[in-house]
Amino acid sequence: MAQPEGENKEFLKLFGEKLAILDAGAQYGKVIDRRVRGLRVESEILPMNTPAKDLRKYKAIIISGGPQSVYSETAPKFDPEIFFLGKPILGICYGMQLINQQMGGIVERKKRREDGPCDVVVDSNSVLFKGLEASQEVLMSHGDSIGQLAPGFRAIADSNGITAAIENPERNLFGVQFHPEVDLTKHGRDILSSFLFEIAGFLGDFTMESRQTKAISYIREIAGDKKVLTLVSGGVDSTVCATLLNEALGPERVLAVHVDNGFMRLNESLEVQAALEALGLKLTVVDASADFYNAVTVVDGRTTPKLSEITDPELKRKIIGDTFMKVAEGVMLKFGLDSKDVLLAQGTLRPDLIESASRIASSNADVIKTHHNDTALVRALRTQGRIIEPLRDYHKDEVRELGKSLGLPDSIVWRQPFPGPGLAIRVICADRPFIDKDFEETERKLSAFASSEIVPYLLPIRTVGVQGDERSYSYLVGLTGKKDWGKLFRLAREIPKGIHRVNRIVYLFGERTVGSFNEITPTHLTKDVIEQLRKADTIVNQILQSSGLIERLSQVPVISFPMGFGKHGQRSIGIRTFITNDFMTGVPAIPGKDISEEVLMRMVSRILSEVSGISRVAYDLTSKPPGTTEWE
Numbered sequence: 001m002a003q004p005e006g007e008n009k010e011f012l013k014l015f016g017e018k019l020a021i022l023d024a025g026a027q028y029g030k031v032i033d034r035r036v037r038g039l040r041v042e043s044e045i046l047p048m049n050t051p052a053k054d055l056r057k058y059k060a061i062i063i064s065g066g067p068q069s070v071y072s073e074t075a076p077k078f079d080p081e082i083f084f085l086g087k088p089i090l091g092i093c094y095g096m097q098l099i100n101q102q103m104g105g106i107v108e109r110k111k112r113r114e115d116g117p118c119d120v121v122v123d124s125n126s127v128l129f130k131g132l133e134a135s136q137e138v139l140m141s142h143g144d145s146i147g148q149l150a151p152g153f154r155a156i157a158d159s160n161g162i163t164a165a166i167e168n169p170e171r172n173l174f175g176v177q178f179h180p181e182v183d184l185t186k187h188g189r190d191i192l193s194s195f196l197f198e199i200a201g202f203l204g205d206f207t208m209e210s211r212q213t214k215a216i217s218y219i220r221e222i223a224g225d226k227k228v229l230t231l232v233s234g235g236v237d238s239t240v241c242a243t244l245l246n247e248a249l250g251p252e253r254v255l256a257v258h259v260d261n262g263f264m265r266l267n268e269s270l271e272v273q274a275a276l277e278a279l280g281l282k283l284t285v286v287d288a289s290a291d292f293y294n295a296v297t298v299v300d301g302r303t304t305p306k307l308s309e310i311t312d313p314e315l316k317r318k319i320i321g322d323t324f325m326k327v328a329e330g331v332m333l334k335f336g337l338d339s340k341d342v343l344l345a346q347g348t349l350r351p352d353l354i355e356s357a358s359r360i361a362s363s364n365a366d367v368i369k370t371h372h373n374d375t376a377l378v379r380a381l382r383t384q385g386r387i388i389e390p391l392r393d394y395h396k397d398e399v400r401e402l403g404k405s406l407g408l409p410d411s412i413v414w415r416q417p418f419p420g421p422g423l424a425i426r427v428i429c430a431d432r433p434f435i436d437k438d439f440e441e442t443e444r445k446l447s448a449f450a451s452s453e454i455v456p457y458l459l460p461i462r463t464v465g466v467q468g469d470e471r472s473y474s475y476l477v478g479l480t481g482k483k484d485w486g487k488l489f490r491l492a493r494e495i496p497k498g499i500h501r502v503n504r505i506v507y508l509f510g511e512r513t514v515g516s517f518n519e520i521t522p523t524h525l526t527k528d529v530i531e532q533l534r535k536a537d538t539i540v541n542q543i544l545q546s547s548g549l550i551e552r553l554s555q556v557p558v559i560s561f562p563m564g565f566g567k568h569g570q571r572s573i574g575i576r577t578f579i580t581n582d583f584m585t586g587v588p589a590i591p592g593k594d595i596s597e598e599v600l601m602r603m604v605s606r607i608l609s610e611v612s613g614i615s616r617v618a619y620d621l622t623s624k625p626p627g628t629t630e631w632e
Contacts, residue, residue, distance in 0.1 A: 017042060017059055018042045018057070018058050019062065019200075020043075020058040021036070021043055021044065023064055023076075024063060024064045024095060025065075025067050025094075026092070027466060031181045031585075034398070038189075039189070041202045041206055048063075048066075051079050052081035060089070060195075062091075062092065062195075063089065063090070063091045063095030065095060065179065069143075070144070071101075080102055083099065086172065087172065088200040089174065090199075091175035092175070092176055092179060096166060100166060102150075103152070103168070105146060105148050105150030106146070106147040109143055112497060113468065114177075114497055115468065115497060115503075116623045116625055117137055117139060118137070119137055120157050120159045120164040121135060121136075122135075122165065126156040126165075127194060128176075128194050128195060129156065132190060132191075137186045138179070138180070138186070139178055139182050140178050141467065149163070150166075153168045172199070174195065183580060183581050184587065212402060212406065215390040216244060216248040219249065220249070223249060223253075223343055223388060228253060228345050229332060229342055230256050230257070230347075231259060232256050234276065234415070234418075236396075236403055236413055237349055240347065240406065243406050244390050246280075255284065255335065255337075255342075256281050259286050260287045260288065261323075262288075263292070263525075265422070265537055269285055284331065286331060291327060292320065293307060295320070308526055311429040313425070316429070316525070316632075321421075325344070343387065343388050344387055344388070345387075345389070348392050349396065349399065395583065397581055400414070416556065423530055427525060428463065428523065428560065428561040429525060432520070435518060439458065442499060446458050448498075453481050453482040453487070456478070456491065457477065457480065459476045460520060461563065465622075465627045465628055466627075467496070472626070475504075477495060478506050478508045479508065480507075483507070504626070509616065509617050520564075521564050521570060522562065529571075532571070532613060533560040535611045539611070540556060541556070541558075543603050544556060549599070552594070552595075557576040557578070558574070558576070559573065559575075561631070565615045566615075569613070572616040574631065576629070583629070585623070
């Protein structure tokens with residue numbers, strides 16, 4: 001559709017220039033909003049059940065992805081009249097399946113699902129793919145697929161026999177099975193642009209007000225005349241949050257606290273204190289390591305075991321998040337402050353809330369992992385009006401942009417993210433091997449991917465992932481043999497597609513292993529385990545720094561996992577390089593391209609020679625999805 005001119009253009013400018021994004025529970029719902037705003041189109045995220053009559057004022061509609069099946073009893077409710085408004089509609093993933101099903105087609109679960117980067121063939125004659133080459137790399141994340149097209153629709157993209165996009169131009173209905181909003185879809189921005197401008201006829205003249213001015217106004221409105229305590233980790237999010245608070249309220253009303261929870265990197269707290277005081281932020285440092293190691297909380301009415309005894313990753317995060325809140329309350333008492341007169345500020349981002357399935361971000365999203373800044377206790381404080389989160393509508397790239405506008409130095413703005421719980425969530429804890437009833441069957445399926453050069457092994461531990469917009473807690477696979485990165489990365493893409501119980505693939509450096517591995521080293525959050533990981537983490541970050549890779553790689557978690565590979569009592573270290581802009585999706589660095597293989601081998605060599613009790617070093621080959629950035 002051509003863009004309107006003359007009087008029609010002015011009419012649309014006044015009455016029809018907003019896009020509605022219907023939220024079906026997508027992990028990437030806010031990323032759609034971000035991408036649309038980046039194209040200078042005003043958008044609003046609405047519940048999936050928004051009545052059709054309320055959507056008439058919007059110029060076009062995007063229906064997001066989501067974790068449910070369109071046939072599920074728990075699928076998001078919606079008004080079927082939305083498909084007969086005559087508005088241009090783009091369905092993404094679940095949204096495409098819903099369009100097809102509602103218009104008379106069939107959606108079904110096939111033997112093959114798709115999670116991660118995929119190559120699709122598109123019909124360049126479709127206006128949706130205008131100007132694009134036939135072969136496109138996209139991000140897929142779905143279990144259901146189209147079994148039969150609805151009458152009047154045609155397929156305009158294919159992924160090895162699976163319909164990857166559909167259209168019915170006469171009805172203004174379009175759908176893509178993949179996610180054009182994320183970085184892993186190479187030309188996703190072009191596809192969204194074609195929908196917004198060529199099909200829907202938006203003008204592209206939306207300019208947002210200053211984010212800084214809006215954030216400061218929000219802080220002043222919520223804070224009133226109260227003081228604010230803000231927990232500052234030293235990362236860009238919490239630092240920008242603290243800087244905004246100072247700008248809005250003045251330093252005399254802001255108490256900035258850095259909590260050393262015992263799980264920090266080497267000298268982390270000292271470096272954070274020096275960096276923030278150099279910015280003029282007065283910082284109080286609290287050593288609460290003993291509080292955290294012995295911490296418990298209440299979940300579903302029952303008191304949990306101590307953090308140092310926990311293996312469940314969700315419980316770990318909940319205990320840590322609640323303990324931060326309790327430590328903050330203790331700081332208030334120490335300073336003689338009444339908690340009723342003090343608000344708590346957090347540098348919570350939109351992706352944190354989406355992955356935690358917070359109602360603030362999405363009414364239908366699945367819980368991928370509970371972030372420490374969105375536990376049940378935090379939500380209760382939020383309900384009481386005691387939490388200030390000026391960045392909760394932001395993504396990481398937007399926070400960095402805001403940080404630069406606030407005058408923060410590059411050393412803070414581009415600091416690699418380090419989670420609030422610290423190294424605690426980079427230790428895979430377990431009492432016993434995870435050998436489920438499907439272990440042998442999964443091993444049998446995995447053997448089909450073996451070759452004379454590379455052998456995959458099913459490891460009896462689990463990591464957290466995101467598959468089909470849902471949380472998965474599934475097997476880890478280790479590859480051994482020839483260091484052929486092309487073949488290794490292909491296997492990392494194909495194995496989770498063929499074996500749904502696998503969500504993460506690593507390459508195990510060293511000699512090719514033989515046999516199977518059904519034993520683990522029992523591991524908990526004890527000081528010796530943390531110290532072992534801290535040493536490995538220090539080595540990796542020293543080499544990253546000296547090699548100039550800190551800014552090139554978005555994040556590099558270093559993980560301890562309880563596999564000795566035949567060496568009793570030992571553990572292994574995982575290196576998870578991650579490249580992303582939106583932090584909702586991403587890819588690992590490719591050795592020889594994004595990271596020097598010589599640099600990587602230096603890390604491996606030093607870890608094995610300098611950190612006692614380490615059997616193997618593994619390199620994470622998994623994109624997100626199906627593997628999350630962190631392993632749990």
